Amino acid sequence: MRVTGAGGDSEARIVCDERFDAATLSLLRQRVAACAAGARVPHDRAVDVALAVHELAANAVRHGAGSGRLVMYTSEGSLSCQVTDAGPGAHPWPLQEGHGLWIVHAAADKVTVSSGPDGSQVTAVFGWPTGPGGDRPGGQAT
Amino acid sequence: MSVSAEGADGTCIVLRLVGEADLTTRALAEVLTAEAAKKPRLFLVDMSGLTFIDSAALHEIVRAHRKLRADGCLLALVSPSPMVARILQLSGLDQVLPIRASAQEEDPR
Numbered sequence: 001m002r003v004t005g006a007g008g009d010s011e012a013r014i015v016c017d018e019r020f021d022a023a024t025l026s027l028l029r030q031r032v033a034a035c036a037a038g039a040r041v042p043h044d045r046a047v048d049v050a051l052a053v054h055e056l057a058a059n060a061v062r063h064g065a066g067s068g069r070l071v072m073y074t075s076e077g078s079l080s081c082q083v084t085d086a087g088p089g090a091h092p093w094p095l096q097e098g099h100g101l102w103i104v105h106a107a108a109d110k111v112t113v114s115s116g117p118d119g120s121q122v123t124a125v126f127g128w129p130t131g132p133g134g135d136r137p138g139g140q141a142t
Numbered sequence: 143m144s145v146s147a148e149g150a151d152g153t154c155i156v157l158r159l160v161g162e163a164d165l166t167t168r169a170l171a172e173v174l175t176a177e178a179a180k181k182p183r184l185f186l187v188d189m190s191g192l193t194f195i196d197s198a199a200l201h202e203i204v205r206a207h208r209k210l211r212a213d214g215c216l217l218a219l220v221s222p223s224p225m226v227a228r229i230l231q232l233s234g235l236d237q238v239l240p241i242r243a244s245a246q247e248e249d250p251r
Contacts, residue, residue, distance in 0.1 A: 022166055029162075029194065051229050054196055058165050062198075100197040106232040 012080075015039045016072035022061045028070065029054055032081075039074045045128040048107040052124050053081050055100040060085035065119060078109075078127045085119045143192075145173050155182040156220075156245055160191035165198035174206040181213045186245050190221040200235060207239060220245050 016035035020028045032053045036046035053070060060068040064085030071082045105111055108124035115121075143163045149155035155177050163170055178185065187203060189195075207217040218240040222230060230236040 025164060025166065026162060047225050047228050048232070051196075051225070051232065054164070054194075058196055058198060062165060102234075103197055103229060103232045 012073045012075040014071060014073045015079075016070060018070045019067065020057050020061070020070060021067035025054065025057060025061065028057055032070070032072070035072055036079065039072075039079055041079055041126070042128050045079075045126055049079060049081060049126050052104045052107040052126075053083065055104050056081070056083040056122050056124065059100055060120075068119075077130050078125055080123055080125045081108075082121060082123045084121045143167050143170065145169055147173060147177050149182060152180060152182060154184040154186065155180065156186045156188055158188040158191065159195075162194040163192060163199035164194070164196040167199055170199055171202045171205075174202055178206045178209050178215075178217075181210070181215055183215055185210055185215060185217040186220050186242070187217065188220045188245060189223065189226050192226055193223060195226050195229060197229075197233060200229070200233060204235065204238070216240070218242050220247075 015038060016031060018028055018031050029050055032050050033046060036049045037043075041049060053072075057068060057070060060066075060083060066086070068083055068085040071084075073080050073082075104122075104124055107126075109127045110125040112123045113120070143159060143161035145160075146158045147155055148158075157173065157177060159170070185206070203217070203219075210217045219230070220242050221244060222241065227236070227241075230239070230241070
């Protein structure tokens with residue numbers, strides 16, 4: 001697939017591409033945690049990623065088509081998580097219900113939503129501090 | 143997820159959640175409703191063994207909290223793990239529900 005990032009087309013690297021449904025939400029959480037760690041997202045930020053991606057996937061399962069696809073890609077100190085549901089469900093998705101999307105907005109730096117006849121797509125973008133001696137992923141010396 | 147309740151005297155019920163709780167965890171709503179209906183003076187939800195919880199499962203706890211409060215009872219969360227504490231913070235529920243470090247902690251009232 002083709003990935004276009006906000007603010008210039010810097011090289012984006014896909015680190016996760018998973019399909020999910022109600023039966024695989026727990027597995028999806030494990031995959032997201034592993035992929036975030038593999039992409040060297042700091043642990044505290046990886047927790048936010050896991051929580052937000054679950055809420056988006058759960059929203060697609062509950063209110064959308066019942067299943068969907070997650071694609072995660074990294075680009076210059078940020079991680080984007082794109083959740084697409086598998087097609088038009090019974091209700092427009094994502095629904096603003098309860099605390100689910102609230103949590104996504106609180107956890108992510110940026111959330112974009114698009115809906116079309118073939119389903120809906122939400123992209124949540126997570127950044128993290130990369131200053132010297134700060135929260136650099138992996139703590140590597142330069 | 144597994145859920146167990148104890149507290150035979152009826153004044154304090156401790157609900158112990160172990161594992162992961164999400165929108166597919168049907169048992170949680172059932173047990174919360176059944177135990178809250180007993181109107182214990184203190185209803186503790188022990189989260190020390192809970193590795194994950196999502197907004198749908200938290201919503202069930204908030205529902206029980208509202209029911210108990212209407213009955214003059216108190217619901218409190220006990221020792222959430224860092225991940226569970228984070229979702230409580232992101233959702234703002236840490237400002238709504240009392241959180242205790244241990245089940246033995248004194249009733250603040």
